[in-house]
Amino acid sequence: MTVILRLAMIGFGNVGQEFARLLDRKREWLLKSKGLDVEVLVISTRSKGSLMSKRRLDTARAVEELRKGSLRGYGSEYTELSPIELIGKCDADMMIELTTLDIESGQPATDHIKKAMNMGMDVVTANKGPVAFHYDDLARLARSNGVKFRFEGTVMDGTPIFNLVEKTLQGCEVTGIQGILNSTSNFVLTEMASGKTMDEAISKAQGMGLAEADPAMDLDGWDAAAKITALANVLMGAGSDPKKVERNGIRGLSADDVRASANERTKWKLLASAERDGGSIRTFVGPETITPDSPFWSVDGTSSAVTLKTDLMGDLTIIESGPMLTQTAYAIFSDMLLVVDSIRAGTLQ
Ligand SMILES: NC(=O)c1ccc[n+]([C@@H]2O[C@H](COP(=O)([O-])OP(=O)(O)OC[C@H]3O[C@@H](n4cnc5c(N)ncnc54)[C@H](OP(=O)(O)O)[C@@H]3O)[C@@H](O)[C@H]2O)c1
Numbered sequence: 001m002t003v004i005l006r007l008a009m010i011g012f013g014n015v016g017q018e019f020a021r022l023l024d025r026k027r028e029w030l031l032k033s034k035g036l037d038v039e040v041l042v043i044s045t046r047s048k049g050s051l052m053s054k055r056r057l058d059t060a061r062a063v064e065e066l067r068k069g070s071l072r073g074y075g076s077e078y079t080e081l082s083p084i085e086l087i088g089k090c091d092a093d094m095m096i097e098l099t100t101l102d103i104e105s106g107q108p109a110t111d112h113i114k115k116a117m118n119m120g121m122d123v124v125t126a127n128k129g130p131v132a133f134h135y136d137d138l139a140r141l142a143r144s145n146g147v148k149f150r151f152e153g154t155v156m157d158g159t160p161i162f163n164l165v166e167k168t169l170q171g172c173e174v175t176g177i178q179g180i181l182n183s184t185s186n187f188v189l190t191e192m193a194s195g196k197t198m199d200e201a202i203s204k205a206q207g208m209g210l211a212e213a214d215p216a217m218d219l220d221g222w223d224a225a226a227k228i229t230a231l232a233n234v235l236m237g238a239g240s241d242p243k244k245v246e247r248n249g250i251r252g253l254s255a256d257d258v259r260a261s262a263n264e265r266t267k268w269k270l271l272a273s274a275e276r277d278g279g280s281i282r283t284f285v286g287p288e289t290i291t292p293d294s295p296f297w298s299v300d301g302t303s304s305a306v307t308l309k310t311d312l313m314g315d316l317t318i319i320e321s322g323p324m325l326t327q328t329a330y331a332i333f334s335d336m337l338l339v340v341d342s343i344r345a346g347t348l349q
Contacts, residue, residue, distance in 0.1 A: 002035050005340060008042035008090050008121070010083045010112050011098035012062070015126055015153070016043075018329035019096070020059035026333070036340060042090045043071065044083045046099070051077040052090055083108070087115045094339065096332060097125035103222050103242065106133035113138055117145045122343075124335040126153030126328050132226040133241045135233040148339040151234075153331030155181065155227045156304050159320040163338065165235055165308070172312045174235040177274040179306035180299050181227040183323065184211045184218035185250050185270040189287075190300040192258040193267060198251070210302065220249035221270065221285040228272035228283050231306070236274055238281035245272075248286035261289055269296055 009016050023030075023038055030036045039056040049071040051057055057077065065073045072078050079086070087095060095116035099109050106129030113123050113130050123142070125131075130138055131151050142149040152163050156179075165174060180186050184205055191201035202219070205211035217223050225245035232238035250270050258268050266289040274283045290296055295317040299305040305319040320327070 002031065002037050003340075004037045004039060005094060005336070006092045007038060007040045007336075008044075008087060008092035008095045008116070009040055009098065010042070010044045010087065010095060011100070011127075012043045012045050012066070013098065013100075014325055015328050015332070016096070016098045017059075017063050017066075018325045019098070019332045020063065022326070022329045022333050024060065034337065034340065036337075038336075041092050042086050044086050045071065050079050050081060050083075050086060052079050052081065052086055053077045054091060083112050084115050087112060087119060087121070092121060094122045094124065094336065096336075097123060097127055097130070098332075099127060101127055101129050101226075103129065103217055103226060106130045110134045110138070113149070114141060117141045117147050117149070120145060120147060122148040122150075122339045124150050124332055124339065126151070126157075126331055128154035128226050128230050131230040131233065133229075135230070136239055148342060150335035150338060151230070152335050153328045154230050156306065156318070156320045157323045157327035158329075158331035158334065159304075159318055159327070160334075161231070161306060161308075161318060162234055163334070164318070167338075169310065169313060172310045174308050174310055175276060176309035177228065177231050177235065177272075177306065178309075179228070179231075179272050180269050180296055180304050181272045181306065182218050182221070182224040182270060183302040183304055184215060185221075185224070186299065186304070187302050188219070189250060189253075189258060189268050189270065192253070192255055193262045195255075195259065197255045198253070219251055221245075221247045221272075224270060224272040224285045225283070228274055228285060232274035232281050232283050235308070236276075236281050238274065238283065240281065240283055244283065246282070246284040246286070250287050253287055266291055267297065269299075271296075 042052050044050040065071050109127045110130040131154050188201040225242040225247050229240050229242045271288045272285045303321045307317040
């Protein structure tokens with residue numbers, strides 16, 4: 001039997017549009033293998049208007065209209081309702097939250113998620129703000145409303161970390177976490193090790209679309225702080241937020257420091273860590289040198305990696321090489337299917 005799954009997409013930028021293309025590409029597979037017909041009923045943007053319909057929207061046409069600058073040309077489905085109003089009025093079963101990250105508070109994404117959960121919708125997001133700032137509240141709200149909340153794309157794109165621990169490492173306790181979680185700072189350090197100044201490396205990263213015009217969030221360790229908080233909150237019950245992370249970025253490193261370490265067979269990396277400290281969890285981000293025996297030795301350029309320290313499985317290191325947008329879109333896709341599978345199995349998560 002085919003089941004129709006209706007989505008509200010709040011935020012329809014790079015990741016949202018790539019996810020919509022992935023849905024089109026996998027439409028036949030979804031029907032044949034999962035008995036699932038996925039319809040997008042809502043598309044919401046901040047500055048280019050929104051669409052709401054009772055029937056399937058043509059996402060490829062929406063992308064075309066966005067290229068022209070506004071969704072207005074799409075037709076009578078056009079609306080200027082806010083995301084909260086759209087979530088309140090639409091007929092969707094699941095909300096996909098893909099608005100811009102706010103590193104200060106995790107808003108307005110957290111409010112979008114709360115509204116959707118209170119409307120009885122399952123939620124999937126790649127926005128790390130809500131998980132870094134409000135994970136405990138959101139997990140509680142999901143449970144009390146009997147809905148699912150998944151967020152694999154928030155850390156290392158589609159690389160399975162949260163889902164790996166939850167689904168494959170059942171009963172295994174995560175006792176510590178360490179990772180290279182910010183690809184821009186890793187790219188800058190790799191370029192500096194090969195002789196560039198920090199400014200030259202940053203310009204190259206900006207030219208490749210890797211770094212923002214203001215790269216502070218990456219270079220000052222904020223992005224890594226948000227990601228280690230998300231990991232520590234979910235996997236270690238830290239109940240923390242990014243402002244509590246002891247944080248140092250890479251700006252204090254000179255080109256000479258980085259070149260000298262290369263001559264000594266060491267490498268500077270921006271490491272993000274979480275470890276038990278008495279009854280609480282200590283989270284910290286800062287530049288450290290590693291040696292060739294480190295599992296992170298080969299993690300250069302835009303790659304990322306995380307080591308999970310566990311009580312039963314020792315240390316597990318997962319490396320993501322050269323991430324692309326497809327990986328993040330896939331995180332949304334696989335989370336969507338996990339939600340559907342758990343609803344069908346009648347399980348809580
Ligand atoms: N890009 C990646 O590779 C990647 C990887 C992992 C996680 N993520 C996360 O995924 C999320 C989406 O990333 P992206 O690259 O797709 O961002 P993006 O291209 O900047 O798109 C963001 C979308 O959200 C809309 N939006 C922003 N604020 C909004 C608001 N207050 N209300 C309604 N809509 C709003 C934007 O509308 P306007 O265009 O009108 O502003 C746009 O449609 C972010 O949280 C990001 O941190 C991205």
